[in-house]
Amino acid sequence: MLQALLHLFYPHACEGCGHELSRTEKILCIRCSLRLPVTGFQKFAQNPVERIFWGRVPIQHATAGYFFNQQGILQSLIHGFKYRKREDIALFLGRQLGFQLKESAWWKDITALVPVPLHAAKFRHRGYNQAALLAEGMAEVLKCGVWANGLKRTVFTDTQTRKSRTDRWDNVENIFAWNRKEPNGREHLLLVDDVMTTGATLEACAHAVLQAGEQAKISVCALACGGR
Structure with missing residues (x-):
């Protein structure tokens, strides 16, 4: 009852x-x-997400958990945690990403998860960083740390949703900065974001880490990437 x-x-x-x-x-x-349209990219090298970063920024591994399709269940879930204050959905999906990464051969090498940051103004409006919630859910499964403030966004930018490929790169160039002590060669950081299209945001974050410590190892993981 x-x-x-x-x-x-x-x-x-x-x-x-x-x-x-x-x-x-x-x-x-x-x-x-x-x-849910699972990619399985975490299981093999040279997958489509890794190839996005070839020749642009040196990374160890790259993956995305799901394909993003318009009007699908995943889009509804993402809208829930981005626009309807459903933090529980982001944590749930983060745990699913964690379980997926445990199927890979490289997850045990990860030192810490570093979420893509929001600008302070957008954080105040939303009340939380959805990438940080995804990272928290992942960390519950992977038993690793989350450096929620490892990166900071120094410039407020418009949403990437309706921008062209070139405009996406221009929109995020030089807007991130490393916010901790200098990374060293023993650290393997996993950058975490919600939806990846061109990879411009994650690329900009990776460059910010490398500028602070050239020996740091970087991998990237998005909840979702462009459709099949």
Whole structure:
């Protein structure tokens, strides 16, 4: 009866199909979880996400957990944590990314997760950094640290959503700075972001880390990348 009353006031429904979740399910039912377009990129080198960065910035590994498709379940989930204050969704998806990374051959080498930062003004408006929440969820699974303030955004920029490839690069060039002690060659940092299209934002973050400590090892992980 208590569980029924809790469900009445706090609906325990799947974010994908709206059906009631079982006691062991979180955010999505099993059927909707299986419908998410998983990339599997973390399992092999020279995957499409890694190739985006070839010749642009030296990285160890690159991956994205899911393909981003318009009007899909994943888009709805991303809108939930970016625009509807659903921090729980970001943490849930971060945990899924963590489980995916544990299928790779390189995750144990990661020293810390470094989320792509928001500008202070945007952080105040939203109340949290969604990339940092993704990193927190990942860290729960991977048992590693999160350097939430490792990078800072020094310039406020417009959203990347409707910009061309060239404009995306121009929009983020030289807007990030390393905000901790100088990285050393023993550290392997995993940069974390929500949606990656051209890779311009993650590339700019990687350059900011390398400018602070040239010996640092860097990998990147996005929740989602462009469609199939």
